[in-house]
Amino acid sequence: MSPTPSKNHAHLSVARPAAVEAPIAVARTIREVKPYLATSSLEAIHGRPDQVPLKLDWNESTVPPSPKVISAITAFLGQEHHLNWYPVLNSTNLIEKLERFHGLSGDRLLITNGSDDALDTICTTYLDPGDTVLVPSPTYTHFLVFAQKRSANIVPVYGEDAFGPNLEGIIDAAVRLRPRLLYLVNPNNPTGVIYSPDEVSAIAAACPETLVICDEAYSEFAGVSAIGLLEAHPNLIITRTFSKAYGIAGLRIGYAMGAPEVIRDLRRVFNPKSVNVLAQIGAMAALEDQEYLNWYLGEVKASKALIEAYFQRRALDCRITPANYFLVHFDQAPWVVKRLQEEGVYVRDRSGLNQLAGYVRFSIGTTDQTRDLLKRLDQILDR
Numbered sequence: 090m091s092p093t094p095s096k097n098h099a100h101l102s103v104a105r106p107a108a109v110e111a112p113i114a115v116a117r118t119i120r121e122v123k124p125y126l127a128t129s130s131l132e133a134i135h136g137r138p139d140q141v142p143l144k145l146d147w148n149e150s151t152v153p154p155s156p157k158v159i160s161a162i163t164a165f166l167g168q169e170h171h172l173n174w175y176p177v178l179n180s181t182n183l184i185e186k187l188e189r190f191h192g193l194s195g196d197r198l199l200i201t202n203g204s205d206d207a208l209d210t211i212c213t214t215y216l217d218p219g220d221t222v223l224v225p226s227p228t229y230t231h232f233l234v235f236a237q238k239r240s241a242n243i244v245p246v247y248g249e250d251a252f253g254p255n256l257e258g259i260i261d262a263a264v265r266l267r268p269r270l271l272y273l274v275n276p277n278n279p280t281g282v283i284y285s286p287d288e289v290s291a292i293a294a295a296c297p298e299t300l301v302i303c304d305e306a307y308s309e310f311a312g313v314s315a316i317g318l319l320e321a322h323p324n325l326i327i328t329r330t331f332s333k334a335y336g337i338a339g340l341r342i343g344y345a346m347g348a349p350e351v352i353r354d355l356r357r358v359f360n361p362k363s364v365n366v367l368a369q370i371g372a373m374a375a376l377e378d379q380e381y382l383n384w385y386l387g388e389v390k391a392s393k394a395l396i397e398a399y400f401q402r403r404a405l406d407c408r409i410t411p412a413n414y415f416l417v418h419f420d421q422a423p424w425v426v427k428r429l430q431e432e433g434v435y436v437r438d439r440s441g442l443n444q445l446a447g448y449v450r451f452s453i454g455t456t457d458q459t460r461d462l463l464k465r466l467d468q469i470l471d472r
């Protein structure tokens with residue numbers, strides 16, 4: 090008998106930690122780790138089938154991936170042996186494509202289960218307890234969990250203005266502290282601060298004993314990359330993802346690019362079968378459809394003009410980033426977020442981050458979706 094899938098997912102929600110003593114103590118290195126606190130809007134979305142949702146909370150693509158991705162996966166599933174075999178080990182099939190795409194040799198590439206997996210693998214490979222990790226902040230906080238798992242000493246570097254560059258501050262701290270790792274998100278999530286390749290090069294040159302991670306999760310939107318620096322800076326590693334511009338966050342696939350010696354060392358701990366077969370096939374097809382990617386990038390860019398004009402008109406502090414999201418300051422951010430959710434718009438309140446009190450982050454989608462968003466915003470702000 091085949092199991093009947095339940096439409097009600099409530100029973101699957103993760104239980105709150107009980108205030109009783111755990112039967113088995115966790116490892117010493119894990120005791121101080123604070124879980125990445127993220128709530129998904131999916132349960133709320135599934136609970137409102139009457140509404141067209143605008144899911145703008147996690148900076149995913151707002152449209153399905155290229156139709157070529159769907160065809161490739163469907164064709165694969167039509168074959169005799171599909172899911173019963175392990176995937177191609179180390180995703181050498183995708184490495185071949187990325188070699189050509191980026192003009193890099195395969196020994197500089199590691200394909201991972203989302204770029205989070207690349208960040209985690211880097212922390213596992215390079216951090217001993219107490220090692221210093223420098224983090225220009227505020228930034229993507231999930232990385233902190235990977236560093237905490239290794240009992241690292243995380244040192245955030247804040248500039249005077251969260252939305253302005255802080256090149257000197259970063260270089261000063263890197264020279265003074267000589268960290269094992271420096272985690273630079275470029276363009277940054279959520280502030281959108283972006284450093285040019287020359288500036289990234291200056292950071293990498295200032296701390297040759299530090300592995301500088303340049304997280305380029307949003308680089309397709311910004312059109313800026315440090316890939317051209319890899320040859321000159323063996324202490325630089327770049328992470329990329331198929332979750333954002335390529336629209337396959339649900340498949341979980343990303344990659345790292347670095348010096349062959351660094352990639353070789355990452356492979357010491359990396360599980361060669363951790364990237365699933367559908368993710369490999371989907372990523373290869375997504376990469377081949379650059380026309381579709383460019384269409385989506387164009388839509389996001391055109392949306393930014395609409396957003397800018399709208400918030401200027403409303404005299405609200407809006408920070409449009411070079412990536413696919415913007416931040417708006419609201420005096421009553423939690424109320425706005427709640428009202429937006431009632432209107433089917435799911436966004437991320439970033440008020441809890443240092444220097445970002447009152448700021449709410451919205452992902453940017455197509456121009457049609459943006460017009461719809463602005464209409465729904467009108468309904469809330471005009472009341």
Ligand SMILES: Cc1ncc(COP(=O)(O)O)c(C=O)c1O
Nearest residue numbers: 203204205229278306330332343
């Ligand atoms: C800066 C940054 N890096 C990495 C990730 C995670 O990406 P992936 O889905 O590839 O694990 C995100 C997701 O929001 C992100 O914002």
